[in-house]
Amino acid sequence: MVTPLALPRLVVAAPASGHGKTTVATGLLAALRRHGLTVSPHKVGPDYIDPGYHALAAGRPGRNLDPWLVGPERIAPLLRHGATVPTPADVAVVEGVMGLHDGAVGQRAYASTAHVAALIDAPVLLVLDTTAQGRSAAALVLGMRAFDPETRIGGVILNRVGSPRHETLLRDALAEVDVPVLGAVSRAAEVAAPSRHLGLVPVAERAPESVATVAALADLVAATVDLDAVLDLARTAPPLTAPAWDPAIEVGGPAGTLRPVVAVAGGPAFTFSYAETTELLAAAGAAVVSVDPLRDPALPAGTRAVLLGGGFPELHAEALGGNTALRAELADFDGPVVAECAGLLYLGRALDGVPMCGRLDHTARMTGRLTLGYREAVAVADSPAHRAGDPVRGHEFHRTVTDPGHGDRPAWRWDGAAHGFVTGRVHASYLHTHWAGHPGAARRLVEAASR
Template sequence: MSSIKGFIVAGTHSGCGKTSVALGLMAALARRNIKVQPFKTGPDFIDPGHHSRAAGRPCHNLDGWMLSGDTLRDIFSRYAQNADACIVEGVMGLYDGYSALDETGSTSHLSKKLNLPVILVVDAGSMARSAAALVQGFCNFDPETPIAGVIFNRVGSSKHARILEEAISLTDVPLVGCLPRREEISTPSRHLGLVTPDHLEDLDFKYNALADWVEENLELEQIIEALPDIPLQPRFDEVPMIPRVRIGVARDDAFSFYYEENLRLLREAGAELIPFSPIEAKELPEGISGLYFGGGYPELASFDLAQNTKLRRAIADFSATGHPVYAECGGFMYLMESISKDDRLFPMCGVFPFRCSMQSRFQALGYREVKLARETILGPEGTKVRGHEFHYSALEGIKETTQTSYQVTSKKTVSTNEGFIANGNTLGSYIHLHFASNPLVAKNFVEACIHSSRMENI
């Protein structure tokens, strides 16, 4: 059985600097020609984009609530096979997950599922001896969580670093290093996460600055050498599928939120994925039998999207013919009548007979389990799949006659209806579904596109 060196970069809380540390480590190792496979805990889309750019390899999400333990191990082993080391960035605080009473979905939960050691990032600003108490508390809260070391971040001076070194000696946790405060190289935030790589300039400079910050203050070789070997599940070389149908996938600055595993499962089911830009393309890709609109920030490109009237009409016509169209969150917003923002109304595709408006506070946030209440392009009635929802826009003008197909449950006990249907085979929702929580969903969508293609040729 093969093995690999790997660890999780976790944090005491959101905003402690774990993303900067993870990116710095990835970039530092990658520029030494070490093949680093990045992963991200939880349902995030923005951090994985940065990881992919910094490490030079696609990042994959590992979510312990949406995915089973076997699926987590399968994804980890699949993409770790040809790497030299794996770095997983955690989500929120180390123990934060689905609920306050349940570890599911937390970084701690993932570390135990994959037997990955944790390096804990602590914001040590304005702390001295208390930093040791904080670390000890994290270790004692769940002794089964393998905390292998600690990194103190936002350290004010060399004197401050010496005090922290003395304090951590009161615990049994090794000190990996102290990182000085460097606010000028932090990554700005937008909405619920970081700014996407597509909306930042001088990325190579930023990643190199983070790599320098890490290399100057941490002993990278010692970190890697001290890590245990993580066994990987044995795998056979995969035989690629011959594509049976072409599906257009919206990919540009406005639409970039896709789980890599979703795309792989579509290809595995027989789809050839054809990327196109709703901002720039004047027509849909040739020969497609389905469309997939992922999430993103369409509100940031609302002017350009609205100006591309030719493509908006082509998408509306494609949907009207009954071809399968699946859209989530930002893609769902694009298929509505309009997006309103800053007292301006931007026309969109008009597939769904309602609109959305941008709000100053988020309108929904959390895990969702979907059960299909009727047969759709994702599967028969009763099909279950898990996902996550977060958005700042609010729906307006929904008619009572508008059909829905999702029975949605979350931590709230009240079930809600979502999954709006238009033209029979267009399905849209704010929920980002993870197809690996039920791979039949990807297969069903591809089969619906194949059926549509055959009907068109009759």
């Protein structure tokens, strides 16, 4: 029998992207932590960058809640897991994605912020960009609330307020529709992290500046938001009745008696990862170690398998290419290798003309076109992570292309086309997957490493 968990929680949402969700969510996490609370940070959707800022603000891993990638049945369990590991949290803050009701394309509300709020039974704190808005802001909030009556908007934070008079006008208008205003941030006070072609700059690439940004966001929220009112709203969430997600149960325990070393790429060039990936690998029996392809001259001693996730290798191509010792070792490494996006580019012959590992027979280059979206894929060939025929849901997010786009043995097929490469014991493609939704991948990689 599952004991219900009293976990105050709320979802920070907005009518659309660009209203200031990340500013408010990150600032809330940091301000509540300063307040002496243990805060559990979460992000709706497949985003890797925002959780890095959340982790810095909260002092514990930022975790994603994405029904498309992991299945709706795992959302509440993953929230409970994140809120209890490594220590029980006093409150959970969940940052939404895009607009409140924007879900997977063609799937209505599925995988939207509103969908996740319903799955975890949490109230919504709506962040509203009030630029060039007056009393009509109340109509917008009323429409957001009425569009899906099951989504409980418990309060609003006004962002980019122009003046004290503007704030008064907005507060009076929202009082007409009985929506509490829990904070107001002026345009002059707003703090933002730097961004570029795929969103914010990851924390790992600007560590000192990131610390300063998060501290400034904490100051901003503490000065402009009623933290006690936010906590009161979070406490209206009922106890969680779902069991906590358990990586050991998901993988069925250790894959064998060996503890093979699995090296997972990290550092500034490989910042895209989900916390549950290493937890699943460890539960399957792996000894998980990290490797930074920018700086480490060799794989960790005893490495039996390598996981190369996503990131921004195009911004670090010269340094990656300059680490010739590690490139040569990976070119000859005979253990299983799983590579996603950045890993795919790193394993090729060249990236924007800079030599890479040469393990895969392709070249890659930056383009002006963004490839972005959820994918329903089927594994084409057996590999260290997947069996041929396995259905997998993933996500693409890149501005590069490879030539060719797939090998003689592709990794995946979706939308009637082949994608990626399976060569020997290497599985590489642009597709990002969340292994909490496909825990068999972790067990399969550890089994392959044990052989």
